[in-house]
Amino acid sequence: MLAMKHVYRRNTIRQGNEIKRTNASAVTIDWKRILSRDPFECLQSLVCQLLSGAEHASEEALLLCDFLEENISVAPAKIGRAFSRGLAYRGRTELCYNEYPFCWYSAKTMLKMLKWFSDTVHN
Template sequence: MKLSKPLFMASGKRDTSLFNRTSELISFEQHIDWNRILKHDPFKCSQSLICQIAAGAEMKNSAANAIYEFVQYSVENNKKVPSRIKQSFERGLSFNQFNETDYSNCFAHYPLCIYSAKTMLKLLDLHTKLFQPWT
């Protein structure tokens, strides 16, 4: 299902030109169980993170840019993405007015999640370092 208005295509909010859409990545995206993610996220922190990143939080963070690009592509091209994920992304884009604090508008929509995008990205990085097997 295509977005009614692909805001992110015309907005130029983030430079995602560094990301290469490999067939492996596209295959990975098709197998994301978005409903499982939402089911195990009672505080809606995943939606808050998506909203904040789309609103411009952590624009210099490579992980945030990867998440943005991943969600952007999934929202536009994957019919299995739940409407709550799409709404979080579109909401964040609508808040993005190129001000440093635009992402703070997301907090009112996800009041149970007390973490900023910066904190959640640090937690994801820590999780990766602690639990990802050495390769």
């Protein structure tokens, strides 16, 4: 079983440097389940890194950041803290590695792993 009950989809349209987003669907995430299986705090590291500006040109990163912004009020305190740290570390992503030293992965690597996992599950 996945920790998400519905697939989060959002239409993203690029027009030059402008990105327009529409049509988000509701998603229920089992945050406690995810966190209980993440002893190295990689989810928090990913949130921190993305909110600090890592992978800002990635469509997947933009979708995750938008999702987090819209749902941070229902996320656990650990995710909220990572979110706040990321905003505070804007432009200094390397500080997230200090905050979450047991997760050695960059946001780029974690996004690739998530994409691979998603493609594997849906194919």
